[in-house]
Amino acid sequence: MGNRTAEQDLVVELARAAVDATAPDELALFDDTSAAFLRRPVGPEHLTREGKADGPLTFGVDVWVPVVSIAALGAAQSVLIFLGAEIKSALREESSSTIRAWVKRLLARFQPSDRQEAAPVAVPRLTPEQLATVRQRAYEQALAFKMPPAKAEIMADAIVGRLSLPDAGE
Template sequence: MSSDGRSNELVRDLVRSVVAAMAPEELPLVDGLRHFDDATVVRRLSGRGRRREPLGFGIGEVAMLVTPVVWLVLDGVAQRMAAAAVDRTAQGATAALRRIFRRPAAPVEVPSLTREQLVEVRALVIVSAEQRGLSRGRAEEIADALVAQLALSDRLGSPDNPAIPDPSIGRD
């Protein structure tokens, strides 16, 4: 929940929206990954973790996908912002208790972002996409789609948004 009482967007929901627009052929992958907690998804998409957890296809296929670019960047941004907002000691203790009691972590949320943060997210997506072998043009398309989704999700939750019609207008 954001400081103004609005719910934050879940990383997994934002990823699905962007992938649906930019690479709908990847939706089965996204939907399959949504069955796991965010930490497991990040481990699988980044190639970190155990070799016993394959995605089911080779690393060459992962390199050209939109899903890992968007999910990994969003998760990193959300984690960095959460760490800045919460004392690291409390965060570590919470994680330890979850492991002890085998409770899954809550889905990672992306809070409202400033313009400067949106610019940073765009740059991170472009760099990540290019590192995975996507062209500069495709990287920019993905980055623009994600930033638009982030801006719209933030804007749609705003009470003073003129783009959302007031239900009382037009009634007599």
């Protein structure tokens, strides 16, 4: 986990679930890939037409790059941006301290137990409509990273599945 933020932990956790479901052979390099991605996020524009890495991913040499992991990290990051907007929208009328506590509780679901703080704010479940939007967003982002549609669907389903899991305390 290191010096990652709670938001980065959530991106990594969602992406790991997607990689586990889509390309488990990439899990051996996932920690290194996610650390590199978080230091220097890349977008679909860094992949060639053939789906191989280009630009900052290749470092000037011809190496194998875990493209599914990078697509999963990009999809998870996109989902987190959507969820942040949903939280802001849903809590527009709440006080800023309530919003911060709610977000902290949501992000704490994806942190190791030694970093969690007890928060009295209940985190409501995502609605079926929100989960459908999350799935569509993850699917479209995976396609943008040149994932085949079947793999993009598995990736999107894995992200939604991970978000649907209950809190450890539930």
